Amino acid sequence: MSDDPFIRTPATGPVTPELQDRLEKIWETEPGLFGWLGTVDHKTIGIRYLVTAFVFLLLGGLEALAMRIQLSGADLNVLTPEQYNELFSLHGITMIFLYALPVLSGFSNYMFPLLLGSRDMAFPRLNAFSYWVYLASGLFIYSSFLAGALPNNGWFNFAPYSLREYNPGMNMDFYALGMIFLGISTTVGSINFVITLLRTRAPGMSLNRLPIMVWGTTTVSIGNLLALPAVTVAFFMLWMDRTFGTHFFDVSGGGKPLLWQHLFWIFAHPWVYVIVLPAMGIVSDGLPVFARQPLVGYTLVVLGTITTMMLGFGVWVHHMFVTGISTMSLSFFSGASFIITIPSAVAVFSWIATIWLGRPVITTAFLYFASFIVMFVIGGVSGVVTASAAADLQLHGTYFVVAHIHYVLIGINLFGVLGGLYLWFPKMTGRMMGEGLGKAAFWVTFFGFNLAFLPMHWTGLLGMPRRIYTYPEGAGWTTVNVISTVGSFILAAGLAMVALNVVQGLRRGRAAGENPWDAPTLEWAIPSPPPPYNFAVIPVIASRHPLWEERLDEGTGRSSLYHGLLLDRGKETILTTMLDAEPDKIAKMPEDSLWPLITTIVLTFGFSGMLFQMWWLTGLSVAALLGCILLWLWPQRSLEQTARPTHE
């Protein structure tokens, strides 16, 4: 023992009702408006992420249905060309940026501390901030509706059509600034995931005992930190070109339109893996629960996850195969794009082996996970087809690629997400979702999705280009488009049934109990829904499957789930070492705070000033932002950032 007042040896003990009461008082969010706006509870933030992402999914889906109606026949005039172009742009932006990653961040935010045996994320206020910025940037982009100037150049936003000369409205300014704004959320969120994984795992949870979903999220968070600067810079340069007449992309001033494509795809190709690897992680963790068998080939799958992300940075040029680059480049990036299939194949083989070795119980969640394997392979092989620069010379920019991206985004993201929803809904709400309606909803969704998008490969082979608002009768694309439109409405009906299933579960679902699925991981060792402090005592982990230890008998000892560090002297959790997760420090966790929200509001004003070129507003916001940061970071006694609190 040291005399240093900042050093103490924390007490250990069992879970007792008194302890739970004490922790409840320490950790609960204050009721009322302040608590609602100021909460830093990762579970609340996670659910907010999920709800917001699903709202954006709904909006993006409605946009898609409008487009599907317009395309359901030749020469239709349901939408004007301008409306169609704006809708397909907003649909892509919504689904790719405002739904696909945020929904995974929602699960990760909710689950990370539960999976890791911690009481909150490493930086709770930053976590709240990343949600508020996500919400604000989403609203920022959607506020273009009010200005009647929606983004109209696709999510890919190629220059020079994005420049003021060809696109004089504010459409592109909304998108450019909105993306820079959203990038702040993604960046701080990624930092939070990485540090949470590295430092807040329960003692004993060494890196080889992590759930795959944690690996997936952490891997893509590091990927984000490396990829985001490229696109942030690109959008900033675009905004400069548009606002101040710089010439980064403008040919008349010596700029290069292809520079945009390089910067954008260096970000956007890794992004594809960013929005699928955590979903693959959900499947890798969820499938074994119902297969009654630990994931076969855990280590290979982890390595595959990391390798995919790394290789994901070396294939961006396959989006640019027809830009006139040299045959040497085509060959190199073709080869790289083929090779990236190998680590993905690992996961597929591993899932199949898990099914074959286990004794699967077919629940709704399992249906999503098992069908995910097939959807994953369809999305994968169509990617392999276009990885060949030779085949891509014809297929590039056709509906074949549209089919591919939807198998990736719906098949490999949404199906994993819905499986995760059915898996974790009982944990999040304490109630079960109805299995009957759940399975019916699954089959409708599955059928509708495949009806909409499987024939779309064929539409591509018939030569239909992407992003056209209409087509002539003689092109021979009518029938396949009618099929896709019908399928898209069935898909929408299936998702509506899922929503109904959620509402019914919330209202009338059976009580779930701690562990309704008899699942192996840590989140199932605590009540459903979890108390504000998550774990009454910090558990000690001895294996990858703490709740299956007795039956698996892996010979690594037994985890201690109900006897451990009490850490009940204030808002505390344990920090452990990076590799072996040995106890290292007691972390003092912050109380609820309004600064994340206020900082977000200030940022919103700042970006609005840039949008309307009201520089005084931006200037004021920057000054206010500095003030916010100062007050946010002002040392607090409760965090032991100044003197030792007198009450202890």
Next chain:
Amino acid sequence: MPMPDMSWPDERSVSHVRDSFSLISLRPPRPILALSAGAAGLAAGPAQARPPMWFFDNYGAQGRQLEGITWGLLLLSVAVVAIITLLVAVGLVLRARRGGALRDDRDAVRRRDETGAMTAIYFGLGLTTAVLIAFTVWTMDTLANVRVPPAEPAFTIEVTGRQWWWQVRYIDPQNPERDFQTANEIHVPVGRPVKLLLKSDDVIHTFWVPALGGKTDMIPGQTNTAWLLADKPGIYRGQCNEYCGLQHANMAFRVFADPPAEFDAWWEAQRQPAPEPRSPLTSAGQDVFVKNCGVCHTVRGTIEKAQYGPDLTHLAARSTLGAGIIPNNEGYLSGWISNPQGIKPGVKMPAIPLSGSDFTALRAYLATLE
């Protein structure tokens, strides 16, 4: 004025198009096309048997080179999806357990020997890697084969993408006198390779004639090169394949593959200036044209160097209007002049109010631009 519909240009209504050619396949379509066309309801009639943008059974030397690898990859894809689906389905049939809450099913979780499963995974990975390497090599080989045409092209066509039409310039490297400009319809000699210089004057477009070969972007500030070699006489549809703004959907063009003698005659005709009007009506029409249309449109011999819109010197020799979207006949031409925005909303061509007599004269004049 009756409004023309925006249907696909009807071949039969275009008088000067030869009967022998159409977008129809000259070879019997492959079974898979017939099958799927039937399934997709495309087999409405013989004229519909071959979708114009279908790129298999290719008529171009380059397009044919790309077919093998594309078919190979598609078949591989179908096989892989079938195998994986089967593995999942059989696994479920063999291993799934009925009923019971998972909580009552605790004994199903137990330690199992994973050696066999791991062997299967490694075997699968080995096989995947081998197949992927084979396809990488096949891709590289194909790319090397399509890089240059089989013979040195005798002349060059410079195509410039414009919002939303195609400016076309023929360049004879031996004799600059023979160069000329046209728009939206490209003629090439059958069996002779043609070099393409692809440019853009505004935003990015993509030059693509699927029935003849692969696509290449047209990017402002750079010149991309490509080549075409048509094997069979015919008309082939091309369409812009990179989103380029409001009317990206209606930026099409046609490639006419002519027998060499006909092609040479066409070139000779095209490089001539427009004929002088021979009647008072067409002469009046020329005046209307110069006053109203000459700011944007060139008619060589009358208005030079107006580059904003398509060169109309031999407009009447073209089969379509509005960048390949409507047939070029009297009705459509009248509709196009009087209400271009109604046919192609957002097109850069404004509707210019003309009196009835001016309109008739203009139309008569345009009809002389053979």
